[in-house]
Every structure is written in structure tokens, then in C-alpha cells.
Amino acid sequence: MKRTWLVALPLVIFVAVIVFLYQGLSADPRARDSQILNQPLPEFSLPDLMHEERQYTPADLQGEVTILNVWGVWCVTCAVELPYLTYLADNERVKFVGLYFDQDIDPDFGGKTITAVRKEVQTMLSQYGNPYAFNIYDVYRDMSLDLGVTGAPEHFVIDQHGVIRMHHIGDINERVWTTKVGPMYHQLVKENTP
């Protein structure tokens, strides 16, 4: 009896270690639990990227299921996903709102002017498509920090009550839309229409 136990124990430990390590093979080291999931949008009051006199607050993102897209002209992947986002906006009536941030216009970090950035944004949107209802300009990137943004592109699916229901790090392409973001979006839209 004791002998079988002695033989079985290393085997059990071995199998446990193998299972643990095997999971590590397919785990995404960049995947994190978002802290903002199922939380209402953090408080903010930020200007429109194109018209600084227009101010937005969380109330502007309520009433309709919205996908908040964190982006910037300096981000290559953002340019890559723009045509597909535009397709979704045009054909599936998906509401995209941009959360724009640019370290180069921050006086602490760079020397670009807002006029130059607006020009770049316009060029890029006319070149690749413009999916955005409007763009919120995250001047000091406080909102990005509050949302737990690590880079760009990132997407937040926000329900009609302004609660964040999904935080997707990375771009939206056809595969991501059909398997991950799209189902959540359609489910929320269904909830919204009684």
C-alpha cells in the first residue's frame, strides 16, 4: 500500500506540473483582467478633437450602445483597422466614438501643435475612412489612465447606461468582430430595444 503511494506521488506531481506548464504555452502574456469591466465610465470633461469649445462628459456616451476606440495618428495598427471600422459604421450602424491621444502635443513631452495634429487626423481619416461619430481629445491622457489603457488601439464596448461591458486590447478585424466584439455588441443592442 505504502509503495504504490510512493510511486504514484511523483507521477501526480509530474502530471500537475505538465498541465500547469501546458496552459502557459497557449496563454497570452498580454492578457490582463480589466479593472474597469462592468463599471460606469469614469468622470471626465474633455474637449472635441476638432472643436475645443465643444465639451464631452460621460452623459454624452449614454443612451446608445457605443464602442469607444482609443487611437492616434501615430499608431500604425489604428490606421490598419480604420477601413473595417468604417465598414461596420456604414453597414451595421455601429456607433464608434474616438478617444484620441497624442503625447507629442503635450507640452511636457513634445512640440507639436493642435493645428498640426488636426491636419494629420483629417488626412488620415479621408485616406482610410472615418468611422467616428465624434472624437474626444484626451489632452493629458487622464481618461486613458482611468480606463486602464495600455496603448492603442483599444476598444471599450459601452452599454446604453454608460457601463463598460467589454475591454478589448488590440485592433478590431473581421475575426475579432465575429468571434468576440460583435456578439457582445449585438447582445447589448438587443437589450436596448424592448
Place this chain on the structure above:
Amino acid sequence: MKLGLLIGLVLLAIVSKSSVGATGQDNYQFANAQQRETFQTLTSQLRCPMCQNQNIADSDAMIARDMRRKVYQLLQDGQSAEDVIAYMKARYGDFVYYEPPLTVATIWLWLLPVLFAGAGFWVLYRRRKPAPVEDMAQRLAQAEKLLKQDKP
């Protein structure tokens, strides 16, 4: 002679460059040495969420710069180091701080090595148990008897 000087200069350039590091670009002013030290400790203990295993002091990622500035701002506002860590954890999770919290899931990080060492010592102790002392004289007598029995 000239070659030696050249090599020396190149080495000097490499050493001075590496010692400056990424934070060399930041130009933060501190009221006192203690504040500077808190800032440096915090930025070396907070992990960059974008990079794989780099603290925000060493990283030049955009997010790391933003986080360094936020740490600076919060400290300037009079917040404590614990407040800053709590602020970052609320946004980026436990991942952002190099010291894991003590939970049911993480307690094994401390317990397993102790248990493992304990098990090792236990096995060693069991093996060392001295063999029971036998009465050699009696055994010899028994053997003698068996030998005698074998003889016809």
C-alpha cells in the same frame, strides 16, 4: 597610443549612456531628496502594463512616461507612496505592482518553498533512522545451530 585613447572614449561613452537610462529625459523637480527617493523607489516598483517585465522607470513606452508623470503629480499633491500604488492598482490591477498581494491563490508562492524544504528534511530524517541494534551473539548462536543441523 591613439588607439587606446579611442577605445577609452568609446567605453566611457557606453558607460555614461547606460547609466543615464530612460528616465534621463524626464526633468522633474523635487522639493527635497526624500521626495526624489520616493519617486525613484515607486517608479522602480511599478510595472509597465504595456511591456513584458519592465518597470516604469526603465521603460520608454508612452504609457510608462504617462505613469511616471502621474506618480510625480500625485506625490506633488501630497499623496503617500501607498496612495500612489493604490491609484495604479485600481486602474491596472495587481499586475502593475511588483509585490504580489497575499491571497488564497498567491499564498503558495511563499508556502510551497517552505513545504518543499520541509518535505526534503522529513525524507532525510526518515532515511537516517539507525538500524535497530541486534543481538549479534544470539544470531551467531542461531547460525551455529543451523550449521550443526545440516551436518549429518
